Amino acid sequence: MAVLLEEFHPIFYPRSIAVVGASANEGKAGSKWVRGLLAAGFEGRVYPVSSGGGTLSGLEIYPNLRAVPDEVDYVVASVPRQSVLALLDDCAVKRVQAIQFFTAGFSETGTADGRKMEAQMVKKARQNGIRIIGPNCIGVYCPESRLPLGPSPLGKLGTSGSVGFISQSGGIAAKLAEIGIARHINFSKVVSFGNGIDLDASDFLQYLAADPKTSVIGAYLEGTRDGHRLFHTIKGVAKAKPVIVWKGGRTEVGAQAATSHTGSLASSAAVWAAMLTQAGAIEVHGLEELSDALLIFQALGRWKGNNVAVIGGLADGGGGISVSASDSCTEMGLDMPPLSHQTGEALTRLLGEVGSILRNPVDVSQAPNRDPTALSQAIQLVMEDPVIEAMIVQEDLDTFLSYSSSAELERVNDFFVRLGHAHSKPLIIVLPPGSAEPERLSLEQRLLQASIPTFPTMERAAKALARINGYNGRS
Amino acid sequence: MAVLLEEFHPIFYPRSIAVVGASANEGKAGSKWVRGLLAAGFEGRVYPVSSGGGTLSGLEIYPNLRAVPDEVDYVVASVPRQSVLALLDDCAVKRVQAIQFFTAGFSETGTADGRKMEAQMVKKARQNGIRIIGPNCIGVYCPESRLPLGPSPLGKLGTSGSVGFISQSGGIAAKLAEIGIARHINFSKVVSFGNGIDLDASDFLQYLAADPKTSVIGAYLEGTRDGHRLFHTIKGVAKAKPVIVWKGGRTEVGAQAATSHTGSLASSAAVWAAMLTQAGAIEVHGLEELSDALLIFQALGRWKGNNVAVIGGLADGGGGISVSASDSCTEMGLDMPPLSHQTGEALTRLLGEVGSILRNPVDVSQAPNRDPTALSQAIQLVMEDPVIEAMIVQEDLDTFLSYSSSAELERVNDFFVRLGHAHSKPLIIVLPPGSAEPERLSLEQRLLQASIPTFPTMERAAKALARINGYNGRS
Numbered sequence: 001m002a003v004l005l006e007e008f009h010p011i012f013y014p015r016s017i018a019v020v021g022a023s024a025n026e027g028k029a030g031s032k033w034v035r036g037l038l039a040a041g042f043e044g045r046v047y048p049v050s051s052g053g054g055t056l057s058g059l060e061i062y063p064n065l066r067a068v069p070d071e072v073d074y075v076v077a078s079v080p081r082q083s084v085l086a087l088l089d090d091c092a093v094k095r096v097q098a099i100q101f102f103t104a105g106f107s108e109t110g111t112a113d114g115r116k117m118e119a120q121m122v123k124k125a126r127q128n129g130i131r132i133i134g135p136n137c138i139g140v141y142c143p144e145s146r147l148p149l150g151p152s153p154l155g156k157l158g159t160s161g162s163v164g165f166i167s168q169s170g171g172i173a174a175k176l177a178e179i180g181i182a183r184h185i186n187f188s189k190v191v192s193f194g195n196g197i198d199l200d201a202s203d204f205l206q207y208l209a210a211d212p213k214t215s216v217i218g219a220y221l222e223g224t225r226d227g228h229r230l231f232h233t234i235k236g237v238a239k240a241k242p243v244i245v246w247k248g249g250r251t252e253v254g255a256q257a258a259t260s261h262t263g264s265l266a267s268s269a270a271v272w273a274a275m276l277t278q279a280g281a282i283e284v285h286g287l288e289e290l291s292d293a294l295l296i297f298q299a300l301g302r303w304k305g306n307n308v309a310v311i312g313g314l315a316d317g318g319g320g321i322s323v324s325a326s327d328s329c330t331e332m333g334l335d336m337p338p339l340s341h342q343t344g345e346a347l348t349r350l351l352g353e354v355g356s357i358l359r360n361p362v363d364v365s366q367a368p369n370r371d372p373t374a375l376s377q378a379i380q381l382v383m384e385d386p387v388i389e390a391m392i393v394q395e396d397l398d399t400f401l402s403y404s405s406s407a408e409l410e411r412v413n414d415f416f417v418r419l420g421h422a423h424s425k426p427l428i429i430v431l432p433p434g435s436a437e438p439e440r441l442s443l444e445q446r447l448l449q450a451s452i453p454t455f456p457t458m459e460r461a462a463k464a465l466a467r468i469n470g471y472n473g474r475s
Numbered sequence: 476m477a478v479l480l481e482e483f484h485p486i487f488y489p490r491s492i493a494v495v496g497a498s499a500n501e502g503k504a505g506s507k508w509v510r511g512l513l514a515a516g517f518e519g520r521v522y523p524v525s526s527g528g529g530t531l532s533g534l535e536i537y538p539n540l541r542a543v544p545d546e547v548d549y550v551v552a553s554v555p556r557q558s559v560l561a562l563l564d565d566c567a568v569k570r571v572q573a574i575q576f577f578t579a580g581f582s583e584t585g586t587a588d589g590r591k592m593e594a595q596m597v598k599k600a601r602q603n604g605i606r607i608i609g610p611n612c613i614g615v616y617c618p619e620s621r622l623p624l625g626p627s628p629l630g631k632l633g634t635s636g637s638v639g640f641i642s643q644s645g646g647i648a649a650k651l652a653e654i655g656i657a658r659h660i661n662f663s664k665v666v667s668f669g670n671g672i673d674l675d676a677s678d679f680l681q682y683l684a685a686d687p688k689t690s691v692i693g694a695y696l697e698g699t700r701d702g703h704r705l706f707h708t709i710k711g712v713a714k715a716k717p718v719i720v721w722k723g724g725r726t727e728v729g730a731q732a733a734t735s736h737t738g739s740l741a742s743s744a745a746v747w748a749a750m751l752t753q754a755g756a757i758e759v760h761g762l763e764e765l766s767d768a769l770l771i772f773q774a775l776g777r778w779k780g781n782n783v784a785v786i787g788g789l790a791d792g793g794g795g796i797s798v799s800a801s802d803s804c805t806e807m808g809l810d811m812p813p814l815s816h817q818t819g820e821a822l823t824r825l826l827g828e829v830g831s832i833l834r835n836p837v838d839v840s841q842a843p844n845r846d847p848t849a850l851s852q853a854i855q856l857v858m859e860d861p862v863i864e865a866m867i868v869q870e871d872l873d874t875f876l877s878y879s880s881s882a883e884l885e886r887v888n889d890f891f892v893r894l895g896h897a898h899s900k901p902l903i904i905v906l907p908p909g910s911a912e913p914e915r916l917s918l919e920q921r922l923l924q925a926s927i928p929t930f931p932t933m934e935r936a937a938k939a940l941a942r943i944n945g946y947n948g949r950s
Contacts, residue, residue, distance in 0.1 A: 032878075150877075152878065169795020169796075170794070170795070171795045171796050171874065172796070174877070175796075175871060178911075179909055179910070181909075181910040248802060249802065253811050254798050254801035254802035254805060257794075257836060258798045285934075287799070287907065287932070288932055319645070319732075320645070320697075321644075322732045323697055323723040323724050323732040324761065326724075326726060326729035326732045327726045327728075327729035330726035330727065331726055359731070361732060396646075402625075402649070403507075403626075403627065434656075434657055435631070435657040437657065438913075457763055458761075459760075
């Protein structure tokens with residue numbers, strides 16, 4: 001473990017980075033990479049390298065890697081494919097520990113030449129103790145060390161957190177990082193490893209399993225060159241931490257696209273699904289399910305449970321919502337047990353009506369005059385019911401703002417934030433989109449910031465919550 | 476048909492409305508109803524009725540319905556349940572044509588008394604030629620006649636359009652109306668009919684089938700008192716217009732909630748699914764699928780097709796997106812055929828590369844220097860390929876804004892709007908959420924306003940498009 005962490009240290013925590021292919025032309029990918037590192041406030045040293053020399057963002061550009069007057073831990077390579085072997089020779093001279101190739105045009109083109117070049121790259125790297133990330137990838141993202149992802153001059157960084165993610169697709173890694181910023185899914189590390197000719201999915205999974213900063217692991221995979229090793233790696237890793245896998249290229253057309261994308265052999269969806277289940281991983285389909293699962297594992301950790309209470313009718317008209325919420329939860333395998341007798345009696349005393357209020361879903365629109373104190377007491381009673389293991393609240397802003405004020409909305413959500421903090425029981429909020437999008441987005445930010453998992457639909461909330469029970473690793 | 480249209484005319488196009496239960500207290504539901512009608516600019520006459528008298532929003536309040544010095548076409552009743560029979564007597568005196576009861580507390584409470592009262596209401600109404608909507612419902616919405624939905628003082632109205640919707644749940648009707656405003660799903664009529672003791676799902680479906688303003692019909696149903704009639708009605712209606720049904724209460728817990736919501740007997744999901752398929756309706760699950768289906772039927776009318784081209788990589792890194800787009804389309808039953816030889820050659824001439832560009836999905840990130848002219852010509856070539864029947868474009872704003880400017884984004888979307896207008900072939904745009912939500916929402920508005928169906932995920936776009944082929948009515 002210690003060896004593994006040490007080996008990957010220069011990749012995620014480099015003291016110095018050289019970007020080869022970063023010239024005085026600010027529009028080039030390498031130049032954008034340097035601008036992104038500076039914009040992100042990367043605290044190590046950054047060295048642009050390009051034969052033309054000159055300066056970039058106030059930094060001297062070195063004509064080649066050997067000319068850099070400092071040790072270089074990590075190299076980002078955005079160079080023509082003909083130059084990769086020569087660059088690896090320079091890396092050997094400079095005792096570079098790891099190099100990431102943005103450069104593409106290798107095995108993913110389907111040519112014998114592409115495969116041959118990759119073999120030569122690996123040979124040279126191994127002879128000189130250099131690890132390769134890629135080629136055909138956008139590399140690593142580590143908010144903790146202020147390393148932004150890919151050649152964007154914006155150098156965007158989210159909050160540092162506990163979610164690790166590896167991806168065969170740079171586009172999907174970049175998109176998930178953006179979704180992370182929006183939904184407060186906070187990453188420890190993200191890696192796009194493209195063709196994975198040296199370090200591949202199995203290596204990065206082992207690293208994230210060992211990494212003390214990471215508590216849940218996601219992966220976008222298209223295929224693998226060594227299915228046997230990947231299976232055993234996932235099986236081992238999933239014992240320690242939840243592993244959530246999105247397999248791209250499940251269909252024939254998708255698999256064809258995958259071959260030309262990262263040169264992977266994608267086998268059938270059924271084989272993958274069976275393999276992932278057997279290895280103890282959780283399979284998701286698509287970016288929404290992936291981000292929903294990461295969000296809920298980040299928030300709920302090792303919680304397990306099935307007995308959910310659903311609260312509807314916060315503003316008005318909770319009937320149809322309650323019906324469909326019941327369908328969603330039940331179809332996802334969650335239980336919605338009746339509330340305990342004690343809770344029922346206390347609710348009756350509080351709300352003065354015996355009817356549907358005792359059932360679950362709980363339609364609080366019956367609260368007399370929508371008295372805010374009675375409403376929050378009723379919700380608290382349900383939260384404290386010993387039968388209930390998690391609570392999902394349907395909060396519809398369109399309805400709320402049609403019948404109530406913004407100030408009241410603020411008060412209700414202050415209450416939810418306090419309730420979420422006061423209880424170890426999960427509180428999840430569903431905020432369906434509608435015609436009050438700016439208000440909805442700002443409320444969503446507020447709840448997510450308070451670590452309350454928030455979803456746009458009951459279906460997605462229920463599906464995410466139900467997934468937690470699908471993880472059977474050590475607790 | 477003519478009789479049917481005439482019978483429903485006072486409901487959707489009343490010349491005068493009396494709101495019984497609208498008092499000088501602005502906070503009461505009836506009072507909000509009157510305020511909503513005024514805010515919406517309803518052009519007929521509005522009469523608040525309440526025993527206390529006084530004024531409301533400058534209107535004189537009449538002590539009872541008989542005191543209204545005018546003909547009353549339509550009554551909205553927000554009165555205590557003990558008063559409903561007396562109110563129906565007044566309606567008979569005033570020759571009111573239809574009455575909607577917001578009042579609840581009948582069969583949905585599960586009591587014999589509730590059922591008995593409903594029977595008395597129906598008897599009285601039929602004796603006097605009055606049609607009942609409800610009870611336990613929020614009534615009708617008709618943007619064309621400026622009738623807003625339910626007791627909201629805001630009186631929100633969307634654009635008048637061709638989508639009809641009926642719902643056993645007021646909450647879901649209201650929410651769908653809001654989603655309609657946000658997503659430019661433009662309604663001809665929306666009806667929440669609650670317990671449906673007189674006019675029920677079958678009646679409103681028959682009306683919408685006859686209504687020349689309606690071209691596609693949606694329904695949220697929980698159960699029915701007359702399954703046989705409903706089946707034959709849907710079967711007839713679906714021959715003329717697409718009928719999209721969301722059945723709530725599919726699960727046991729959901730069905731229990733449905734019984735206490737609208738007093739319906741909800742039978743098993745499988746029975747409903749079989750019935751809907753046999754009747755030629757299209758079944759959806761949940762509000763997202765329902766609104767996606769209505770949006771696509773509204774936009775594409777009677778288009779049919781399977782051969783889809785997917786465009787990715789508008790800004791950068793289309794690889795993983797192309798793979799997962801292929802999975803989504805194929806899993807939904809759409810085909811992604813290779814482009815024709817001719818298109819392939821023209822693309823090669825334009826983009827100068829023979830590789831993956833000839834495949835479908837088309838990853839346009841290969842365009843040299845992202846030349847905007849070449850990019851738009853390439854997209855146009857794909858659109859014009861005789862093999863291709865519809866085009867889906869993946870437009871990721873996070874990626875776009877990381878690598879390109881807002882001005883360029885504007886130009887690209889100007890092009891899409893022109894392309895959409897110039898071709899009868901469907902153009903669909905996928906705008907996945909991320910960290911640029913305000914920009915994304917404003918672009919979504921722009922595209923939807925230009926009648927380009929827009930979805931947040933490829934999965935939803937593909938699912939919606941594939942549903943069109945599920946409709947087999949007369950074309």
